[in-house]
Amino acid sequence: MLPVIALIGRPNVGKSTLFNRLTRSRDAIVANFPGLTRDRQYGFGRVGPVPYIAIDTGGVAGGEDGIEQLMVDQTIRALQEADVAIIMVDGRAGLTAADEHVAELARRYAKKTWLAVNKSEGLNDAIANAEFHALGLGEPIAISAAHGDRIAALMEGVLSPFETDEPGVVDSETSAEDHELRIAVVG
Numbered sequence: 001m002l003p004v005i006a007l008i009g010r011p012n013v014g015k016s017t018l019f020n021r022l023t024r025s026r027d028a029i030v031a032n033f034p035g036l037t038r039d040r041q042y043g044f045g046r047v048g049p050v051p052y053i054a055i056d057t058g059g060v061a062g063g064e065d066g067i068e069q070l071m072v073d074q075t076i077r078a079l080q081e082a083d084v085a086i087i088m089v090d091g092r093a094g095l096t097a098a099d100e101h102v103a104e105l106a107r108r109y110a111k112k113t114w115l116a117v118n119k120s121e122g123l124n125d126a127i128a129n130a131e132f133h134a135l136g137l138g139e140p141i142a143i144s145a146a147h148g149d150r151i152a153a154l155m156e157g158v159l160s161p162f163e164t165d166e167p168g169v170v171d172s173e174t175s176a177e178d179h180e181l182r183i184a185v186v187g
Contacts, residue, residue, distance in 0.1 A: 002044075003052045003162040006082035007185005008075055008106065010098035011059025013088045014118040015185040018145035019043060019056035022155070040078050047155045050163055055082060057186045062101035072105075075186045079109035082182030084158050087113055087137055088145075091120035091128040095135070102186050103135040110184065114158050115140045121147050158183065 005022075007015040020026055023043030041056040055078045058071035079085055087106050089099050106113050115135060120128035120142035129140035141157070143150045162181045 003050070003084065003159060003181015003183065004055065004082045005052055005158060005181065005183015005185070006055045006057060006075075006078040006085045006110070007088060007183065008057050008079065008085055009059065009088035009102055009186050010061050010090075010096065013059070013090045014145040015059070015088050016041075016056050018086070018088065018116070018118070018143075018151070019054055019185060021145055021148060021151055022052075022054045040074050047152070047159055048163075050159045052159060052162070052181055052183065055184050057184060060102050060105065060186050061098040075184070076105065076109055078184035079105065079186065082110065082184035083162075084112045084114065084181055084183040085110035086116050086154070086158065086183055086185055087135075088116045088118050088185060089132055089135075089140075091117040091123060091132075091142060093119075095131045099132075099135065103137055105186060106137060111182065113137050114154065116154055117142045118145050120144055121149055 009015055022045045043054050045052050045054055057075040057078050060072050060075050085106050115137040117128050117132055117140045121144035125142040128142040132140040141154050
């Protein structure tokens with residue numbers, strides 16, 4: 001079974017941009033205004049010998065109602081389905097209440113989380129990451145989805161538990177469930 005990675009975060013933190021980079025596609029529409037992604041978008045990717053499925057999700061800010069609440073429901077489904085969630089935040093905008101809401105969803109529904117501080121090109125990693133330690137989601141990793149900075153390092157860490165000696169081969173001594181990777185992107 002392929003690992004599943006969900007990309008989650010508040011609106012306009014770069015989830016769709018990262019999705020397109022991870023899947024080497026332009027399947028997710030990218031714009032400079034919030035609310036464009038409304039449903040889960042799935043795509044295939046590969047880092048070295050490890051293939052995976054990535055899920056792009058709509059932005060979550062907290063206090064949603066109507067169609068926005070349905071978007072949150074889709075994000076929760078992606079988190080439940082994923083083996084790993086990459087929580088994305090905006091390193092230039094800093095920590096927001098919406099980021100804290102997304103972190104709470106991740107703590108409640110994600111099996112494993114990684115924190116990606118996007119839009120950190122040109123910033124010192126320590127400075128870009130500093131305030132995001134408060135989310136309690138582990139060590140933040142400064143990236144730039146638009147420029148491809150440190151994406152490989154992020155994905156190597158995310159996918160390391162799912163590496164096998166041969167592509168697509170699951171060790172026969174362990175169950176398929178032990179090797180499933182699910183990742184959700186929220187935000």
